[in-house]
Amino acid sequence: xxxxxxxxxxxxxxxxxxxxxxxxxxxxxxxxxxxxxxxxxxxxxxxxxxxxxxxxxxxxxxxxxxxxxxxxxxxxxxxxxxxxxxxxxxxxxxxxxxxxxxxxxxxxxxxxxxxxxxxxxxxxxxxxxxxxxxxxxxxxxxxxxxxxxxxxxxxxxxxxxxxxxxxxxxxxxxxxxxxxxxxxxxxxxxxxxxxxxxxxxxxxxxxxxxxxxxxxxxxxxxxxxxxxxxxxxxxxxxxxxxxxxxxxxxxxxxxxxxxxxxxxxxxxxxxxxxxxxxxxxxxxxxxxxxxxxxxxxxxxxxxxxxxxxxxxxxxxxxxxxxxxxxxxxxxxxxxxxxxxxxxxxxxxxxxxxxxxx
Numbered sequence: 001x002x003x004x005x006x007x008x009x010x011x012x013x014x015x016x017x018x019x020x021x022x023x024x025x026x027x028x029x030x031x032x033x034x035x036x037x038x039x040x041x042x043x044x045x046x047x048x049x050x051x052x053x054x055x056x057x058x059x060x061x062x063x064x065x066x067x068x069x070x071x072x073x074x075x076x077x078x079x080x081x082x083x084x085x086x087x088x089x090x091x092x093x094x095x096x097x098x099x100x101x102x103x104x105x106x107x108x109x110x111x112x113x114x115x116x117x118x119x120x121x122x123x124x125x126x127x128x129x130x131x132x133x134x135x136x137x138x139x140x141x142x143x144x145x146x147x148x149x150x151x152x153x154x155x156x157x158x159x160x161x162x163x164x165x166x167x168x169x170x171x172x173x174x175x176x177x178x179x180x181x182x183x184x185x186x187x188x189x190x191x192x193x194x195x196x197x198x199x200x201x202x203x204x205x206x207x208x209x210x211x212x213x214x215x216x217x218x219x220x221x222x223x224x225x226x227x228x229x230x231x232x233x234x235x236x237x238x239x240x241x242x243x244x245x246x247x248x249x250x251x252x253x254x255x256x257x258x259x260x261x262x263x264x265x266x267x268x269x270x271x272x273x274x275x276x277x278x279x280x281x282x283x284x285x286x287x288x289x290x291x292x293x294x295x296x297x298x299x300x301x302x303x304x305x306x307x308x309x310x311x312x313x314x315x316x317x318x319x320x321x322x323x324x325x326x327x328x329x330x331x332x333x334x335x336x337x338x339x340x341x342x343x344x345x346x347x348x349x350x351x352x353x354x355x356x357x
Contacts, residue, residue, distance in 0.1 A: 028337065033329035034090035037322040038082050043075040044318030049149045051311030052261045060312040071153055078148025081174045084143045093130045093135025097210055100126040114168050116215055123214030124207045135199045140191035142198065145179045147263050154269045183221035185267070193267045195275055197260035201253050213327070216241045234335070242327025246319035254315065255308035283307045
């Protein structure tokens, strides 16, 4: 492209848009990445929620039951809520995380020596702050998502309690589900059913997630500097780091999420309110005349403790896909923005591409 080409108003607008995105990298990266990853992983999240509240022989059996009873659309029931809110929630989450780390750099000292313990600490504190703040705003949307994902099971539970086993199931929209929660569960307070567990899960989970990610990314950067990445492309490395951070952190907080989902399911179905401790005891309870087991923790057989991880397999697949795609897109877009800034204007790059075509 000739260097003498003057910048047109259209080119100027493109460059202004690019300058804005470069000044707000979280908006340019986390938003699109979260949208794509959420859409790709939502069916797995939907199956996970069902496995947490109802016994199925396997995840595949659960998926077949959903498709038989609700159709393929049942796997995407409730997807509109996270797809609408995910850009704002994830963008805000990443902004708080990066802002907290910048504050720590300014007040506690920058990690100039590349110490892994400091990397993990700053990432964990950034994630903890982000998870705590974001959970206050995301809890209502997640409750509506759970209501939509489980509405067939919730409706069946309500009908059984009312002796209406032959009633026809009618799916709700996201707005109708939110309105039903508002009217049935005490107004705005109803949107925070199970909130203590939601807060605990997000605070601990985000601290582990970002702490693990930052640590793995620092290790990967050191390996790349030594050319010890086995020739893996950058996007593949980003995918593996993100998916590893997602699965490891989720493994540790999964029992909290399972308790939250069960409490929310029972509350939405109109069952008597119960505490997390009672649900926990019920899940791991040993029958009075049950068989003894050599493999136990605190007198509780490992098979009973495994109940706290019901649906973990499909959830691990969801985390692998969701977080892998998220970080692959974030790092790829960030790298592209930096490269364009160092070479020439975005408008010039776009026009070069159009001329080449």
